[in-house]
Amino acid sequence: MVSYDESCSKRQRLLVVANRLPVSAKRTGENSWSLEMSPGGLVSGLLGVAAEFETKWVGWPGVDVYDVVGKNALSKSLADMKCIPVFLEEVFDQYYNGYCNGILWPILHHMGLPQEDHKHTNKTYQTQYDAYKKANRKFLDVIIENYEEGDIVWIHDYHLLFLPQYLKEYNNKIKIGWFLHSPFPSSEVFKTLPSRSELLRSVLTADLLGFHTYDFASHFVRTCTRILGVEGTHEGIVDHGKVTRVAVFPIGIDPNRFIKACELPEVRQQMTELKKRFAGKKVILGVDRLDMIKGIPQKFLGFEKFLEENMDWRDKVVLVQIAVPTRNNVPEYQKLKSQVHGLAGRINGRFGSVSSLPIHHLDCSVDFNFLCALYAIADVMLVTSLRDGMNLVSYEFIACQEAKKGVLVLSEFAGAAQSLGAGAILVNPWDVTEVSSAIKEALNMPAEERDERHRLNFQYVKTHPAKKWGDDFISELHDTFTESDMKIKKIPVGLPQQDVIQRYSKSNNRLLILGFFGTLTEPMNNQNEELDLKLNPELKGTLKALCNDPKTTVVVLSRSGKNILDKIFGEYNIWLAAENGMFLRDTTGEWVTNIPENMNLDWVDGTKNVFKYFTDRTPRSFFEASETSLVWNYENADVEFGRAQARDLLQYLWAGPISNASVDVVRGNHSVEVHAVGETKGVAVGRILEEIVRKKSMTTPVDYVFCSGYFLEKDEDIYTFFKPEVMSSKLSHETRSKSSASNHSIKKKNLLSNVLDLKKGNYFSVAIGQAHTKARYVVDSSHDVVDLLHKLAVADTTTSDSFSESEDYQTRNANADWKPWINYVKIRELAVGDTEPVDI
Numbered sequence: 046m047v048s049y050d051e052s053c054s055k056r057q058r059l060l061v062v063a064n065r066l067p068v069s070a071k072r073t074g075e076n077s078w079s080l081e082m083s084p085g086g087l088v089s090g091l092l093g094v095a096a097e098f099e100t101k102w103v104g105w106p107g108v109d110v111y112d113v114v115g116k117n118a119l120s121k122s123l124a125d126m127k128c129i130p131v132f133l134e135e136v137f138d139q140y141y142n143g144y145c146n147g148i149l150w151p152i153l154h155h156m157g158l159p160q161e162d163h164k165h166t167n168k169t170y171q172t173q174y175d176a177y178k179k180a181n182r183k184f185l186d187v188i189i190e191n192y193e194e195g196d197i198v199w200i201h202d203y204h205l206l207f208l209p210q211y212l213k214e215y216n217n218k219i220k221i222g223w224f225l226h227s228p229f230p231s232s233e234v235f236k237t238l239p240s241r242s243e244l245l246r247s248v249l250t251a252d253l254l255g256f257h258t259y260d261f262a263s264h265f266v267r268t269c270t271r272i273l274g275v276e277g278t279h280e281g282i283v284d285h286g287k288v289t290r291v292a293v294f295p296i297g298i299d300p301n302r303f304i305k306a307c308e309l310p311e312v313r314q315q316m317t318e319l320k321k322r323f324a325g326k327k328v329i330l331g332v333d334r335l336d337m338i339k340g341i342p343q344k345f346l347g348f349e350k351f352l353e354e355n356m357d358w359r360d361k362v363v364l365v366q367i368a369v370p371t372r373n374n375v376p377e378y379q380k381l382k383s384q385v386h387g388l389a390g391r392i393n394g395r396f397g398s399v400s401s402l403p404i405h406h407l408d409c410s411v412d413f414n415f416l417c418a419l420y421a422i423a424d425v426m427l428v429t430s431l432r433d434g435m436n437l438v439s440y441e442f443i444a445c446q447e448a449k450k451g452v453l454v455l456s457e458f459a460g461a462a463q464s465l466g467a468g469a470i471l472v473n474p475w476d477v478t479e480v481s482s483a484i485k486e487a488l489n490m491p492a493e494e495r496d497e498r499h500r501l502n503f504q505y506v507k508t509h510p511a512k513k514w515g516d517d518f519i520s521e522l523h524d525t526f527t528e529s530d531m532k533i534k535k536i537p538v539g540l541p542q543q544d545v546i547q548r549y550s551k552s553n554n555r556l557l558i559l560g561f562f563g564t565l566t567e568p569m570n571n572q573n574e575e576l577d578l579k580l581n582p583e584l585k586g587t588l589k590a591l592c593n594d595p596k597t598t599v600v601v602l603s604r605s606g607k608n609i610l611d612k613i614f615g616e617y618n619i620w621l622a623a624e625n626g627m628f629l630r631d632t633t634g635e636w637v638t639n640i641p642e643n644m645n646l647d648w649v650d651g652t653k654n655v656f657k658y659f660t661d662r663t664p665r666s667f668f669e670a671s672e673t674s675l676v677w678n679y680e681n682a683d684v685e686f687g688r689a690q691a692r693d694l695l696q697y698l699w700a701g702p703i704s705n706a707s708v709d710v711v712r713g714n715h716s717v718e719v720h721a722v723g724e725t726k727g728v729a730v731g732r733i734l735e736e737i738v739r740k741k742s743m744t745t746p747v748d749y750v751f752c753s754g755y756f757l758e759k760d761e762d763i764y765t766f767f768k769p770e771v772m773s774s775k776l777s778h779e780t781r782s783k784s785s786a787s788n789h790s791i792k793k794k795n796l797l798s799n800v801l802d803l804k805k806g807n808y809f810s811v812a813i814g815q816a817h818t819k820a821r822y823v824v825d826s827s828h829d830v831v832d833l834l835h836k837l838a839v840a841d842t843t844t845s846d847s848f849s850e851s852e853d854y855q856t857r858n859a860n861a862d863w864k865p866w867i868n869y870v871k872i873r874e875l876a877v878g879d880t881e882p883v884d885i
């Protein structure tokens with residue numbers, strides 16, 4: 046039995062699940078195996094993750110094993126390294142070479158879906174997709190065997206998109222995080238994937254989804270909103286009340302491992318030999334898996350152009366390219382190998398001599414110490430990825446360059462460009478001329494500039510290690526899990542229509558607060574019609590009856606302007622709030638202007654986080670925050686890099702924290718400013734109520750409130766405004782802190798507490814078609830609200846003659862062609878400000 050002390054000191058168990066284990070196995074006998082480190086950034090990154098967890102790895106051991114003796118022996122060897130193997134056997138080829146690397150990988154890297162060829166292969170999308178699912182189930186089985194209650198499961202990458210769903214189906218309580226190491230593409234590209242929706246839906250069952258950059262995260266959110274029709278908020282994705290948090294966690298390396306390695310005598314020796322070998326020449330280094338996304342042909346073409354145009358450099362420079370073999374069984378990778386060999390041969394043939402070759406191309410991986418020696422002696426590191434999740438090689442080069450301070454030429458399409466762009470020369474790898482010029486600039490760069498650029502990047506690499514990445518992810522997962530658990534319990538219920546009607550008829554002073562667009566407007570199917578908003582014709586009589594009822598006050602709250610509301614509601618005895626309450630009109634038709642006292646500032650924290658992220662990654666930029674505005678300033682930063690960062694920052698702001706907020710964004714010459722405009726409907730309603738009480742000289746308290754609309758998230762405070770507990774807590778707070786509260790606001794609260802008497806549950810807040818809402822109740826469409834208003838109008842004996850018009854309503858209501866409003870509204874909401882983020 047575990048003692049109390051032991052259980053306190055027990056470390057949190059973490060199951061890291063990735064396609065590849067950190068070690069790959071090679072069989073050395075019937076029951077003996079040798080293990081060596083797997084190549085690739087994912088493994089390098091995870092090795093740096095904090096040791097405070099009791100970590101176990103679950104993954105493929107890099108080899109097929111079919112016999113029991115072999116499997117048992119390998120499992121035993123791996124157990125010593127805290128690794129648990131998943132044997133993929135017959136599904137491996139179609140899962141890994143097929144679906145993962147032949148289909149998903151190109152899609153994720155904007156390379157398009159390869160054509161399916163039924164005639165010449167037995168591998169179709171479908172057979173590979175089936176194998177992919179089977180492989181994901183094999184991972185599930187191994188996890189189930191090893192799972193202990195309370196374990197955190199951290200799933201990695203595109204190989205395991207179905208695993209979150211399978212795991213949640215097995216046990217909904219498991220904390221699941223998922224991190225994508227590759228980029229996520231624009232929705233236009235992801236849309237081409239035949240099984241796109243199932244894959245997205247499965248990933249969304251996880252609690253936390255992580256990406257390297259804001260760009261990838263916003264692509265993902267946009268893809269989900271477009272393909273699945275779910276809601277994207279500053280927190281992530283909301284679907285039927287379930288929140289899946291989406292956040293950005295840029296990976297790092299363990300810089301000290303590289304810094305220390307460069308001091309080892311063995312590495313120093315290798316450095317001396319390499320320097321001797323390349324004496325009198327500048328060394329340009331490339332280290333990449335031999336993958337299409339790494340842009341090795343583009344690198345060679347850029348280098349060829351450089352040699353063409355700079356004769357004096359021809360025998361003074363050498364390009365050393367380490368091309369680590371990868372995914373050799375995927376046809377595209379085989380083609381790439383021949384292409385790269387062809388290019389290297391051509392360039393060496395054109396510019397080489399008997400004694401020297403411009404390109405040293407190696408088709409192999411190198412050991413860690415030799416890699417560090419290469420990084421340390423290189424003058425220029427050339428990274429020309431066409432698209433890359435992060436590119437850790439760039440970080441590793443910088444960590445090894447403390448003495449030499451060489452130059453990093455970095456593709457703007459690598460995730461690393463967002464963090465190392467200030468010190469690197471950024472290039473578009475597709476532009477051969479630009480690559481050639483960047484090589485020249487790097488080779489000729491004065492020492493002072495090299496020092497400064499290196500200093501900026503070294504500082505970043507040191508302060509953002511992989512440990513921080515892992516810690517940040519897990520701590521966010523803890524928080525997210527607790528929050529989403531709480532949120533699920535708050536899903537609102539359907540409206541109890543009978544209760545609403547009965548309480549209405551028994552009340553003496555009722556207040557109906559209604560939204561306009563999507564609530565009272567005419568249902569329509571054509572987006573252009575929005576320009577000419579009309580009142581739903583079925584409501585004319587109903588609304589007149591309600592407005593003329595002396596026991597009922599009707600208020601319409603809209604973001605539309607005064608003119609539209611005047612035109613539509615001019616004939617009604619109604620209160621109007623235009624532009625979200627900036628203007629108020631009483632029943633006599635007189636408009637007054639209001640200066641907002643309170644604003645919804647929910648967007649501020651999210652915006653601050655984005656500003657902080659970019660400030661951190663843009664040396665010499667800074668941001669200033671006041672209560673209602675934030676300014677990010679990059680006037681002292683590198684102009685080009687600052688502009689590129691500002692573009693990325695804006696993309697993320699629009700897709701995330703300010704997507705639903707009432708803010709103005711001002712892009713200055715060297716700054717981006719976000720500030721609040723106007724106010725929310727929740728704030729407006731308080732002032733409207735005050736005005737109603739004053740104008741009507743109301744003595745009977747309002748004893749019934751019905752509030753409904755299709756409101757933006759920022760306006761949802763309208764639903765909580767009348768909640769008795771919110772009102773009373775506001776009031777008691779105001780009373781306690783009298784010294785700080787203005788007399789005016791205390792008087793106002795007292796006024797409201799005197800005129801409201803909603804204790805008997807006579808408060809109905811009803812959202813239209815929103816699953817995730819602050820309202821108590823939800824209805825499917827505006828049709829339900831129209832129907833209810835009609836019933837309220839007839840529920841009361843004091844209805845006026847004009848009500849006969851609403852017989853119209855009943856006839857039309859029976860019409861089967863009636864289109865609920867919400868369908869249209871949803872499409873429209875997705876279209877607002879919906880420019881697809883573009884890549885730099």
Ligand SMILES: O=P(O)(O)OC[C@H]1O[C@H](O[C@H]2O[C@H](CO)[C@@H](O)[C@H](O)[C@H]2O)[C@H](O)[C@@H](O)[C@@H]1O
Nearest residue numbers: 065085086087202226227296433434435436437
């Ligand atoms: O396991 P393989 O199929 O041999 O491929 C190796 C890994 O390649 C990918 O790495 C990515 O992760 C890096 C760290 O986050 C990132 O810097 C890089 O840009 C990515 O390409 C892949 O995502 C891994 O799953 C593979 O293991």
Ligand SMILES: O=c1ccn([C@@H]2O[C@H](COP(=O)(O)OP(=O)(O)O)[C@@H](O)[C@H]2O)c(=O)[nH]1
Nearest residue numbers: 084085086087089334369410411436437438
């Ligand atoms: O022979 C080699 C050369 C490089 N690497 C490592 O492979 C990783 C490559 O990661 P990166 O993020 O640059 O790209 P990925 O290959 O994961 O797409 C880096 O950590 C390198 O140190 C390796 O394991 N063997």
